[in-house]
Amino acid sequence: MEAPGRVTISDWSSTTRRPTDARRAPDMADRITIADVAAAAGVSKSAASRALLAQPGVSDDAKQHIEAVAARLGYVKDIRAQALKAKNTNIVGVFVRSVRLSFYGEMIAHLQEHLEEAGFALAVGTASAGTTTADALAGLLGLRPEALVIASGRIPEPQIVPVARRLPTVLMGRSSAAPSIGSVCDDGRGAEVLAGLITHAGHRVVGVLHVAAEHSTTLYQRSTRMQRALAAAGVDTVTIPRAADGDHPDPGALARCLDHVSVIMCPNDPTLLSTWEQLTALGIRVPEDIALTGYDGIGQLASPVLGLTTWRQPIEEITAATARQVLRRLTGESAPQHTELTGSLIRGRTLPTAPWTSDSVGVTPRPSQR
Numbered sequence: 001m002e003a004p005g006r007v008t009i010s011d012w013s014s015t016t017r018r019p020t021d022a023r024r025a026p027d028m029a030d031r032i033t034i035a036d037v038a039a040a041a042g043v044s045k046s047a048a049s050r051a052l053l054a055q056p057g058v059s060d061d062a063k064q065h066i067e068a069v070a071a072r073l074g075y076v077k078d079i080r081a082q083a084l085k086a087k088n089t090n091i092v093g094v095f096v097r098s099v100r101l102s103f104y105g106e107m108i109a110h111l112q113e114h115l116e117e118a119g120f121a122l123a124v125g126t127a128s129a130g131t132t133t134a135d136a137l138a139g140l141l142g143l144r145p146e147a148l149v150i151a152s153g154r155i156p157e158p159q160i161v162p163v164a165r166r167l168p169t170v171l172m173g174r175s176s177a178a179p180s181i182g183s184v185c186d187d188g189r190g191a192e193v194l195a196g197l198i199t200h201a202g203h204r205v206v207g208v209l210h211v212a213a214e215h216s217t218t219l220y221q222r223s224t225r226m227q228r229a230l231a232a233a234g235v236d237t238v239t240i241p242r243a244a245d246g247d248h249p250d251p252g253a254l255a256r257c258l259d260h261v262s263v264i265m266c267p268n269d270p271t272l273l274s275t276w277e278q279l280t281a282l283g284i285r286v287p288e289d290i291a292l293t294g295y296d297g298i299g300q301l302a303s304p305v306l307g308l309t310t311w312r313q314p315i316e317e318i319t320a321a322t323a324r325q326v327l328r329r330l331t332g333e334s335a336p337q338h339t340e341l342t343g344s345l346i347r348g349r350t351l352p353t354a355p356w357t358s359d360s361v362g363v364t365p366r367p368s369q370r
Contacts, residue, residue: 032075041069052077092326093145095125095137097152097216101270102299106315107151107172114323120146127154134159141167147326150174153218157181164336168329172322173313174218175340182329182336184321186343188225190311193345194293195229197309198263201353203291206230207238207261209249209271215242219267222295226265240264248274258284263291263351269301269310272350292350297343307348314341 038048043066051058051066052075058066092115096104112122125140127133133154141148147168150160161180163169170182198206208227211219230237238257243250247270254275266272272294276286284290294301297312321339328334347353 032073034075037066037070037073037075040073041066089144089146090120091123091143091145092120092147092149093123093125093140093143094149095140095152095155097126097154099124099126102301103268103270103296103313103315104151106298107319110316110319111149111172111323114320115326118323118327126152137163147330149322149326153216153220156217168326170322170325170329170336173318175221176338178336180336182325182338184318184325184339184341186311186313186318187340188222190295190313190343190345191222191225192229194265194295194309194311195226195233195235197345197347197351197353198230198265198291198293199233199235201263201291201351203235203263205236205238205261207240207254207257207264209242209264209266209275210239211242211267211271222267223265226267230265242271246274247271249278251278254278255282258282258290261290263293266292266294269294269296269298269308272308272310273301273306276350287350287352291352294350297346302346304348307350308346309348309351310346311343312346313343317341 034049034052035045037052038045041048043051043062047058047062048066048070050056051063052070054063094108094111096108098104099108108122108124115122123140123143123145125136127136133152137155137159141163145167147170148163149170149172151172151174153174157176157178160169160171161178164178164180168182169180170184172183173185174183175185175188176183208223208230210223210227213220227237227239238261240253240257241250242248249264249271264275266275272292276292279286279290286292292309294308294310295313296302297308297310298315300306301308302310302312318341321341325334325337325339329336
């Protein structure tokens, strides 16, 4: 059956009959082209192209007419074809670890606001279950973006360096010391602040959910920093590895540590939530039996209804600084820069504590929920 461009129910008499509207849309294999729009609008192909690209040489009335015809036919611009023809695509590519996590959704939304104000469109890429990270990144680069933002810890730096040599590239939410790559991220001091809070609450054996570097460079660095901060405070740690099949603790390792630890530090809020779910299934209460801390403090997981004790990354400041660096790099105003920003503590109920400040690590937490 062929898909209609814009038809009414009366245009169909059975599931096998084609629509009577002569301007019906063709099958996906025969997509609406600029030539189809021009023919339906009664104008030349070049006039239709100029109108849809907002270029001069077409009257306002003609432009409105062509746009209306294009909308009726379901015409979609082929940005790949435009990229091949144009010198500048006005596209900034953004590669994220996952669009399912609220942290990346917030990050994309804020970045989009900043870049759209400067006239750039955002093209978002991510690796699915059936796609490798390298292939997904190659697909994004195939759109010929003018700059690249990488918000994922799954792409190793040696794979990024060759891209950064020919394209302004900024890591967002992840640090880098490479001279050809810019970076904007949280300064990571939340690990020390949370460790101080845990120590002050009297915990002496702490589990740390550990993520391997090959899974996420960012989470690996964060969980390692948490372990070091606890060790520096004289607290014993138990490493809880991430499960092989997802972003949650290995069930066996989690169960084995329950007789020893009184609190578990998680490298981000989604892993805190998955840990909490596993503990609940085992009949373990949070925080009465086991306390939990997270990291990110973004979106719905930062709601006071959940009451997570976590570290809030300054996402608005991170995205604004990333957008500024991208725009300056595109105009040649600056070389790659490395920016670190300080977040703030969200004190929830998953880690009961007495009144406390973190002067010992140089940060005064904000005792409020977002």
